[in-house]
Amino acid sequence: MELELLQILGSLGTTGATIALVFMLYKAFKQMKSSVKLAQIQAEYQFRPWIGTSQRFEKIEPSINDQIQFEVIVKNFGELPASTVTAKFVSDNKMISRQTVMSESASKFVLGPILPNMEKKYWFFIDQDRWEKILDGKESLFTGVYFEYQVNSQLNGYGIISEYMPASKNFVHSDMWIDHPESKKL
Numbered sequence: 001m002e003l004e005l006l007q008i009l010g011s012l013g014t015t016g017a018t019i020a021l022v023f024m025l026y027k028a029f030k031q032m033k034s035s036v037k038l039a040q041i042q043a044e045y046q047f048r049p050w051i052g053t054s055q056r057f058e059k060i061e062p063s064i065n066d067q068i069q070f071e072v073i074v075k076n077f078g079e080l081p082a083s084t085v086t087a088k089f090v091s092d093n094k095m096i097s098r099q100t101v102m103s104e105s106a107s108k109f110v111l112g113p114i115l116p117n118m119e120k121k122y123w124f125f126i127d128q129d130r131w132e133k134i135l136d137g138k139e140s141l142f143t144g145v146y147f148e149y150q151v152n153s154q155l156n157g158y159g160i161i162s163e164y165m166p167a168s169k170n171f172v173h174s175d176m177w178i179d180h181p182e183s184k185k186l
Contacts, residue, residue: 049082051075051147052158052178054119057171067125074122074147076114085111087122088146093139096161098177101144111147122147135166143171156180 054075063069076082088106090096100106111120126134126141133139141164148157157179162171 046078047080048078048151049076049080049114049116049149049156050078051082051085051114051149051156052077053145053160057143057162059169060123063125064123065125067127068131070124070126072122072124072145073119074111074114075119076116079116081113081115082149082151083113084149085114085120086148087111088144088148089124090144091124091126092142094142095163095174096142096144098144098159098161098175101146101159101161102148102157106144106146114149134164137166140164151180154181 052075053072055073058071060069060071072087074085074087087109088101089109090101090103090106092100109122111122114120122145124143124145130139130141134141142161143164144159144161146157146159148155150156159175159177159179160173161175162173164171
């Protein structure tokens with residue numbers, strides 16, 4: 001009788017241990033699945049170009065023409081090159097929307113490829129007469145700059161809307177954003 005009881009208890013113990021093992025394996029696979037998803041997301045965001053500005057907008061003197069010249073330093077903060085970067089620019093005396101900056105009516109300039117940690121200079125110009133009005137406080141200056149580039153055959157971008165402050169002789173950024181299709185998947 002004792003042998004039978006020991007066999008039954010042994011079988012129950014083995015069954016319980018097997019159930020516990022299956023449960024722990026299920027939890028381990030579930031954890032591995034979430035770790036793989038996290039690694040995939042991390043790789044998508046790390047191994048790609050990230051275009052942005054690295055310094056404030058600087059007034060360049062002397063200008064290369066009769067207009068007032070400003071310089072924007074564009075940098076690739078990512079780990080892969082951006083094959084073609086296109087800069088779009090608009091300026092107005094009233095606030096600019098994101099849609100206006102990204103529209104087809106914005107002036108465009110192709111900066112070309114930008115390698116990782118590489119900087120390129122983008123210039124925009126303000127008419128001399130308008131500049132005098134801005135400095136005298138008779139007119140405001142709002143600018144919008146948008147940098148467009150391809151990542152995995154999808155359009156990405158970085159935009160800034162700014163207002164020039166004559167008192168501080170500096171641009172104040174009122175809106176900055178990034179556009180990338182991966183953010184819509186999360």
